[in-house]
Amino acid sequence: MPGTHDATADPASFRPRIPAEQWNDWRWHMRKRITSVDRARQWIRLSPDEEKAIAGSAGKYRWSITPYYASLMDPDDPACPVRMQAVPALGELTEFPGAEVDPVGDMYYRKTNRIVHKYPDRVIMLITEACPVYCRHCTRKFHTTDVSGTYFRDNEGGSFEEDLRYIADHPEIRDVLLTGGDPLSYQDGKLEEIVSGLRAIPSVEIIRIGSRFPVLLPQRITDGLCEMLDRYQPVWLNTHFNHPKEITEESAAAVDRLLRHGIPVGNQTVLLRGINDDVATMRTLMTELLRIRVRPYYLYHCDNVTGVSHFMTSVEKGWEIMEGLQGHITGFGVPQYVLTTKIGKIPVARPYFTRTPGGLLLRNYRGQEMAVGDAVHPITEPDAP
Numbered sequence: 591m592p593g594t595h596d597a598t599a600d601p602a603s604f605r606p607r608i609p610a611e612q613w614n615d616w617r618w619h620m621r622k623r624i625t626s627v628d629r630a631r632q633w634i635r636l637s638p639d640e641e642k643a644i645a646g647s648a649g650k651y652r653w654s655i656t657p658y659y660a661s662l663m664d665p666d667d668p669a670c671p672v673r674m675q676a677v678p679a680l681g682e683l684t685e686f687p688g689a690e691v692d693p694v695g696d697m698y699y700r701k702t703n704r705i706v707h708k709y710p711d712r713v714i715m716l717i718t719e720a721c722p723v724y725c726r727h728c729t730r731k732f733h734t735t736d737v738s739g740t741y742f743r744d745n746e747g748g749s750f751e752e753d754l755r756y757i758a759d760h761p762e763i764r765d766v767l768l769t770g771g772d773p774l775s776y777q778d779g780k781l782e783e784i785v786s787g788l789r790a791i792p793s794v795e796i797i798r799i800g801s802r803f804p805v806l807l808p809q810r811i812t813d814g815l816c817e818m819l820d821r822y823q824p825v826w827l828n829t830h831f832n833h834p835k836e837i838t839e840e841s842a843a844a845v846d847r848l849l850r851h852g853i854p855v856g857n858q859t860v861l862l863r864g865i866n867d868d869v870a871t872m873r874t875l876m877t878e879l880l881r882i883r884v885r886p887y888y889l890y891h892c893d894n895v896t897g898v899s900h901f902m903t904s905v906e907k908g909w910e911i912m913e914g915l916q917g918h919i920t921g922f923g924v925p926q927y928v929l930t931t932k933i934g935k936i937p938v939a940r941p942y943f944t945r946t947p948g949g950l951l952l953r954n955y956r957g958q959e960m961a962v963g964d965a966v967h968p969i970t971e972p973d974a975p
């Protein structure tokens with residue numbers, strides 16, 4: 591039944607039955623977020639390792655799960671890809687060589703309390719440290735999930751004047767990406783103050799929002815929110831689906847509301863060990879995203895972030911996945927595979943050609959090869975299909 595959690599159709603029949611009125615209200619989910627073992631047990635049967643990780647991360651990492659996201663979890667399987675993204679794991683508490691709290695250098699490029707200016711024409715604005723669910727793999731784990739982290743210290747709620755002035759004083763900034771934490775953690779009124787403040791700066795051409803609410807709590811994407819954002823167009827939104835299980839009627843409806851208000855929706859996936867590090871899962875994810883009209887944008891290689899390293903894969907695994915997408919599905923279902931570093935986002939997919947003395951040697955998605963000359967005329971006949 592759309593918009594309700596139907597406990598009778600659920601093999602996890604021990605789960606609470608929530609009336610539709612509450613289930614469809616994002617504020618109810620925010621108030622009822624799961625932050626204790628007892629509350630988690632209403633939705634899943636915690637494994638001994640999960641309980642150990644919850645106890646072990648106390649005072650170190652926050653955790654919080656919306657009832658909506660918990661309802662997507664397999665109640666019995668700790669290896670459930672939804673569960674692994676949200677329930678603390680012992681791997682977070684293990685030290686990995688080379689791990690850093692800020693491998694992408696946000697702090698290094700930070701110009702004001704909230705502005706990170708790393709590329710010439712665009713900035714990110716970290717407007718909150720709050721998220722509906724604290725993803726275990728967050729690349730800004732130090733800022734969002736670490737209880738003593740946060741770039742803001744005590745300064746999150748302060749004035750936006752300095753940040754807006756920085757952008758106005760740098761007219762080369764045409765593109766502002768609101769991120770965090772999750773910017774949609776703010777109520778619409780506060781968000782509108784920020785977005786209208788940006789729109790009042792003539793040199794700001796596009797406003798982008800990075801939000802995982804469409805995945806973690808799609809009920810947050812109300813008509814009211816979309817109408818408000820629509821008043822400040824052009825506005826783009828990128829979200830963060832990592833697994834086909836996250837594509838639900840509710841998330842598709844949230845995407846549909848954004849699109850109907852003229853807000854294009856893109857997706858950034860993180861390549862995560864044990865969650866989506868196989869071709870079949872990724873191919874399903876990308877084609878299902880297209881079906882709900884979300885455009886795959888980036889596939890991020892998982893960085894060696896403190897507390898996140900256990901999710902890392904090899905770059906070769908990323909190549910295998912990219913090559914399982916390219917050519918097998920339409921080109922606009924294929925994200926760009928990037929490594930985020932202190933010198934920027936670096937595309938790291940393998941090229942489909944090598945330089946030869948007189949031209950290029952091409953390969954296609956099936957491994958067939960063909961040589962072309964510099965003027966791109968065929969030198970060899972293609973293999974028979």
Ligand SMILES: *Cc1c(COP(=O)(O)O)cnc(C)c1O
Nearest residue numbers: 706707708709712713714767935
């Ligand atoms: C990712 C990022 C951006 C936006 O990059 P796009 O490739 O334009 O999506 C901007 N600033 C910083 C610091 C970033 O990390």
Ligand code: SF4
Nearest residue numbers: 721724725728771802
């Ligand atoms: S919603 Fe985004 S910013 Fe928040 S914890 Fe998850 S990945 Fe990090």
